[in-house]
Amino acid sequence: MAGFDKVVTSYTEALEGLEDNMTIIAGGFGLCGIPENLIAEIKRRGTRGLTIASNNAGVDGKGLGILLEDQQIKKMIASYVGENALFEAQMMSGELEVELTPQGTLAEKMRAGGAGIPAFFTATGYGTPVGEGKEVREFNGRHYILEESLVGDFSIAKAWKADRYGNLMFRKTARNFNPMAITAGKIAVVEVEEIVEVGQLDPDEIHLPGIYVNRLIQGTFEKTIEQRTVRSA
Amino acid sequence: MAGFDKVVTSYTEALEGLEDNMTIIAGGFGLCGIPENLIAEIKRRGTRGLTIASNNAGVDGKGLGILLEDQQIKKMIASYVGENALFEAQMMSGELEVELTPQGTLAEKMRAGGAGIPAFFTATGYGTPVGEGKEVREFNGRHYILEESLVGDFSIAKAWKADRYGNLMFRKTARNFNPMAITAGKIAVVEVEEIVEVGQLDPDEIHLPGIYVNRLIQGTFEKTIEQRTVRSA
Amino acid sequence: MALTREQLAQRVAQEFHDGYYVNLGIGIPTLAANYIPKDMQVMLQSENGLLGMGQFPLDEEVDADLINAGKQTVTMVPGASIFSSAESFAMIRGGHVDLTVLGAFEVDCQGNIASYMIPGKLIKGMGGAMDLVAGADNIMVTMTHASKSGASKLLAECTLPLTGKGCIKRVLTDLALMDIAEGKFILRERAPGVSVEEIAKLTEGELIIPENVLEMTL
Amino acid sequence: MALTREQLAQRVAQEFHDGYYVNLGIGIPTLAANYIPKDMQVMLQSENGLLGMGQFPLDEEVDADLINAGKQTVTMVPGASIFSSAESFAMIRGGHVDLTVLGAFEVDCQGNIASYMIPGKLIKGMGGAMDLVAGADNIMVTMTHASKSGASKLLAECTLPLTGKGCIKRVLTDLALMDIAEGKFILRERAPGVSVEEIAKLTEGELIIPENVLEMTL
Numbered sequence: 001m002a003g004f005d006k007v008v009t010s011y012t013e014a015l016e017g018l019e020d021n022m023t024i025i026a027g028g029f030g031l032c033g034i035p036e037n038l039i040a041e042i043k044r045r046g047t048r049g050l051t052i053a054s055n056n057a058g059v060d061g062k063g064l065g066i067l068l069e070d071q072q073i074k075k076m077i078a079s080y081v082g083e084n085a086l087f088e089a090q091m092m093s094g095e096l097e098v099e100l101t102p103q104g105t106l107a108e109k110m111r112a113g114g115a116g117i118p119a120f121f122t123a124t125g126y127g128t129p130v131g132e133g134k135e136v137r138e139f140n141g142r143h144y145i146l147e148e149s150l151v152g153d154f155s156i157a158k159a160w161k162a163d164r165y166g167n168l169m170f171r172k173t174a175r176n177f178n179p180m181a182i183t184a185g186k187i188a189v190v191e192v193e194e195i196v197e198v199g200q201l202d203p204d205e206i207h208l209p210g211i212y213v214n215r216l217i218q219g220t221f222e223k224t225i226e227q228r229t230v231r232s233a
Numbered sequence: 234m235a236g237f238d239k240v241v242t243s244y245t246e247a248l249e250g251l252e253d254n255m256t257i258i259a260g261g262f263g264l265c266g267i268p269e270n271l272i273a274e275i276k277r278r279g280t281r282g283l284t285i286a287s288n289n290a291g292v293d294g295k296g297l298g299i300l301l302e303d304q305q306i307k308k309m310i311a312s313y314v315g316e317n318a319l320f321e322a323q324m325m326s327g328e329l330e331v332e333l334t335p336q337g338t339l340a341e342k343m344r345a346g347g348a349g350i351p352a353f354f355t356a357t358g359y360g361t362p363v364g365e366g367k368e369v370r371e372f373n374g375r376h377y378i379l380e381e382s383l384v385g386d387f388s389i390a391k392a393w394k395a396d397r398y399g400n401l402m403f404r405k406t407a408r409n410f411n412p413m414a415i416t417a418g419k420i421a422v423v424e425v426e427e428i429v430e431v432g433q434l435d436p437d438e439i440h441l442p443g444i445y446v447n448r449l450i451q452g453t454f455e456k457t458i459e460q461r462t463v464r465s466a
Numbered sequence: 467m468a469l470t471r472e473q474l475a476q477r478v479a480q481e482f483h484d485g486y487y488v489n490l491g492i493g494i495p496t497l498a499a500n501y502i503p504k505d506m507q508v509m510l511q512s513e514n515g516l517l518g519m520g521q522f523p524l525d526e527e528v529d530a531d532l533i534n535a536g537k538q539t540v541t542m543v544p545g546a547s548i549f550s551s552a553e554s555f556a557m558i559r560g561g562h563v564d565l566t567v568l569g570a571f572e573v574d575c576q577g578n579i580a581s582y583m584i585p586g587k588l589i590k591g592m593g594g595a596m597d598l599v600a601g602a603d604n605i606m607v608t609m610t611h612a613s614k615s616g617a618s619k620l621l622a623e624c625t626l627p628l629t630g631k632g633c634i635k636r637v638l639t640d641l642a643l644m645d646i647a648e649g650k651f652i653l654r655e656r657a658p659g660v661s662v663e664e665i666a667k668l669t670e671g672e673l674i675i676p677e678n679v680l681e682m683t684l
Numbered sequence: 685m686a687l688t689r690e691q692l693a694q695r696v697a698q699e700f701h702d703g704y705y706v707n708l709g710i711g712i713p714t715l716a717a718n719y720i721p722k723d724m725q726v727m728l729q730s731e732n733g734l735l736g737m738g739q740f741p742l743d744e745e746v747d748a749d750l751i752n753a754g755k756q757t758v759t760m761v762p763g764a765s766i767f768s769s770a771e772s773f774a775m776i777r778g779g780h781v782d783l784t785v786l787g788a789f790e791v792d793c794q795g796n797i798a799s800y801m802i803p804g805k806l807i808k809g810m811g812g813a814m815d816l817v818a819g820a821d822n823i824m825v826t827m828t829h830a831s832k833s834g835a836s837k838l839l840a841e842c843t844l845p846l847t848g849k850g851c852i853k854r855v856l857t858d859l860a861l862m863d864i865a866e867g868k869f870i871l872r873e874r875a876p877g878v879s880v881e882e883i884a885k886l887t888e889g890e891l892i893i894p895e896n897v898l899e900m901t902l
Contacts, residue, residue: 003703003725004763029514029551030537032530055551082590083537091589100589103513104555104597108350111552116777116819118372120345120353122559123600127578127631130596139351139381143631148372160531165763171437172548173515174531179550183778199762204404205438207550209735209765211705211727211780223530229538231522236485236507237545262732262769263755265748288769315808316755324807333807336731337773337815344770349559349601355777356818360796360849363814376849393749398545405766406733407749412768416560432544440768442517442547444487444509444562456748459755464740 006166006216007195011041014189014217018047018154021074025110025150026054026064027157027181030083030226033174034063035191037219038156043067053077053110053150053184055103055177057087062224071095077150079103083226102130105147107180112149114183114212119148155185158221159208162192163199166213167206179208188212191219239399239449240428244274247422247450251280251387254307258343258383259287259297260390260414263316263459266407267296268424270452271389276300286310286343286383286417288336288410290320295457304328310383312336316459335363338380340413345382347416347445352381388418391454392441395425396432399446400439412441421445424452467659468640469682474608476501476684477638478567481606482508489513489558489598491568492536494608498567509543511563513594515554518546535594555594559601566602568595570609570634572624575671577634577646579607580626592629599630611639611668618670620644620651641665643682650674655682685877686858687900692826694719694902695856696785699824700726707731707776707816709786710754712826716785727761729781731812733772736764753812773812777819784820786813788827788852790842793889795852795864797825798844810847817848829857829886836888838862838869859883861900868892873900 008014015038018024024042028034039058042050043066050073057076058065067073068086075097081087090096101109102124112120121144125131135146157178160171168190170178182188195218241247248271251257257275261267272291275283276299283306290309291298300306301319308330314320323329334342335357345353354377358364368379390411393404401423403411415421428451469477474494479501482488489511490496502508510519512534519534520541527541534540549557557563570581579599582592599605612618620637637644642665643655652674656665658681666673687695692712697719700706707729708714720726728737730752737752738759745759752758767775775781788799797817800810817823830836838855855862860883861873870892874883876899884891 004727030533032514032533032537078591080591080593088589100591102592102596103551103594104559104601107551107555108348108559111774112353114778114780115341115774116779117341117353117355118375118377119370120350122350124559124597126600128596128628129583130592137352142351144351163763167763167765169437170548172529172531172542173512173533175437175548175550176515177551180552183774183780203734203736203760203764203766204402204408206765206767209767209771209775210763211729211735211775225528225530225533225539226537227533227539228528229522229540230525230528233524237509263751265732265751265755311809313809313811321807333809335810335814336769336812337777337819340769340773341777344556347560347562348556349561357777357815359818361814361846362801363810396545400545400547403766405747405749405760406730406751408766408768409733410769413770416556416562436516436518436542436546436548439547439549442549442553442557443545444511444517444557458746458748458751458757460751460757461746462740462756462758463743463746466742 004165004210006210006213007164008215008217011037011217014038014215015041015045017187018045020047021049022153023051025152025155025181025184026052027176027178029055029176031058031063031224033158033176033178035156035158036221037191038189039064039066042072048072049074051075053152055079055106057081057084059083059226060086075099077101079106107177109147109150110177110180110184113151114180117149119146121146150184152185155181155188157182157190159190159192161194161196162216163196163201165198166190166210166216167201168208168213169201169205170207175207182208183212187214189215191217193221194218237398237443239443239446240397241448241450244270244450247271247448248274248278250420251278253280254282255386256284258385258388258414258417259285260409260411262288262409264291264296264457266391266409266411268389268391269454270424271422272297272299281305282307284308286385288312288339290314290317292316292459293319308332310334312339340410342380342383343410343413343417346384347413350382352379354379383417385418386420388414388421390415390423392423392425394427394429395449396429396434398431399423399443399449400434401441401446402434402438403440408440415441416445420447422448424450426454427451467657469657471497473684474638474640477682478606478608481565482506486564487511488565489563493569495567495569513554513558515549515551516546518543555597558597561601561603563602565604566598567606567608568598570607571626572619572621573607573634573637574621574624575646575649575651577632578624579629579634580624581629583627585627595629599633605634607634607637609639611641618668620669620671622671641668652676653679655680657682685875687875689715691902692856692858695900696824696826699783700724704782705729706783707781711787713785713787731772731776733767733769734764736761773815776815779819779821781820783822784816785824785826786816788825789844790837790839791825791852791855792839792842793864793867793869795850796842797847797852798842799847801845803845813847817851823852825852825855827857829859836886838887838889840889859886870894871897873898875900
């Protein structure tokens, strides 16, 4: 690896330096656009005591759900944790700490973390359990609460296509939390379906510039569908 | 105009409802990617007492500079006002109120305005004249100041290509402030080089969704270059 | 007669206007998309990052990378756009979506809504609901008027943890359509065959009954 | 001998490392791009929304839509990307740019910098400079050591309005390279043929002179 070439060739190398009790920011929405192989590698490494910020915690046996099986996660920061019996059980028993965070606030906390903004005001959550203990301030007659940004020791994400410099394109709704998650990690690790040579992506069509990406790996993906819903012709 | 068709056919119609003493958020950086024809229409209308947020104020006789000639602008919110003698003169004489705002803070204030975030903390400007009178707070041992968001009665901007629904693509560094400016205007007016039929733009390649755009017009552009700098072969 | 799910969806669809960008929550709100009048264009926003959601895919069109906020496979209409979650909620929080329709457990006459949690029983999380109710000016809540045991869900004060405070102005139940203003429910329409008295009996919060309460037309 | 503009640019270029994303201010910093070693890759960020700025265009390549932060026409290198101003400053403010080099009127030994305004005389605005100095960990300021009349620009305390407070750790002048730490300038290198005494004489802020002060190699 020299210059701006971010490509690594093994998942072991991709997550080198990940240690117990670190914080990880993860992309994906449900099982859509999740970094499947990076999650599997975390399971393989057996890293424990993790704090993970991700919109969901996967489902039983899929996505981040597999890290619950060996209790590798200490704390989840998520907006929605349904569809996951093991998660609910660990949360109810107190084994797993959960910070429920509204979806838009979570996305903005990641963006702010990557953008050097330590805190912002939002109306979301004012007057609800989410606002408890947070500063309230009025602007133009409306109430807002102060939310702090999120940064991680690592971020793990999935994109569709990349060049070797880590310039990224996402595909359809697999984009979701991935761009912001990447910006919020001190070491941002991204897995993609295809790596192309530098110069092959149109600079106007890059969704996230490679400056945010530290390590890039090409993988193959299962892409499990949670709710396969079809119409008949 | 029905449904989501945002196209208007005259510049008069494009700025219908613009009145004296309104606030306008404008896209463009220097003379690059500026809404030339919308600015000309403001001059033609003779609207006065305007507050305009834009990174620059154009140059003498070009861009927003032409609105200074008849003193249509009451206040500029800008990061850089060099290259404009008339501007400096009106500022020095006190005819024109100027709120110098750091470029990144200005961009973020527009984005925040469009995104329903009334205020955010940034380290930019702490301990400088920009920070005077603003709340200071420490996060993780660093000092930050509180900046409020910007919204406008109108926003005026320029994009490259649009479909009739107002989905936008920008070209090269003419993107600059345009996407955020559009989101921050209650009535967002965008002029483009080309309007294509709905369905012709790839949903993954749209830079700004049409939901932010109220009126769309196709124009022709002078595209003045401020510093034509070339190398020899 | 209390409205069926399909009838609720039909009444929701009467809130649509040509050119509206609409976010429809899971369940009955989503069904309303089936009742968009033929001469009207409505564009559906899905908060996971899609504007211009289309119908469910044919079997051969299914794409794991194209889902809605309920994690169902969907399609895109011409003129659709894709964006990140941060952009999606910038759109929602910034008030750019014209209408939001979502379900709830309870609504009270202060405009508070509880929809995401039943302590000790159900903790699934709020997803995007808190952002949606805080961001939209124009929100319609759809729910049943009362529990199966007859306990009102239109309360003087919500008992469950709130999703949003003072943000709901319109509620559609299986019995009635009500506006909320100045700490009171105001009865606007009653379901066909449902009496004003029955609605009043099942509404715990203060209810204003104007002289003319229309019967819904579906 | 005081360094020439070209020599200053050469010394700036010694701060580059392979794989660095760098933002170069207008003037001498921009010249440093001409001295990137052949075996090293450096990518230039232009805060108006371009990462991967190339050389000036040939006459026939000139594109009004492709300029740098100094409003000059430029080109893009392979692997370049384009983004909005908000994204550009997210990148800068978030500390993702590895090195920022910019000019100044004054720097003091508290790490303060004044670069954008001379009250009553020059009010051009700060552009992106305040964001750049607040966002970067690694900043080098380039400037002349003293005014033409011999007044030091390396002060105990800046006299002009500040661009940033306590954010500058390294200053390159036409006479010397200095670090700033704990309220003091620390002399690291002297320009070829310039004596430590001369530098000390023209430095108003407290100056630490280590035993070994290297002569710059250019």
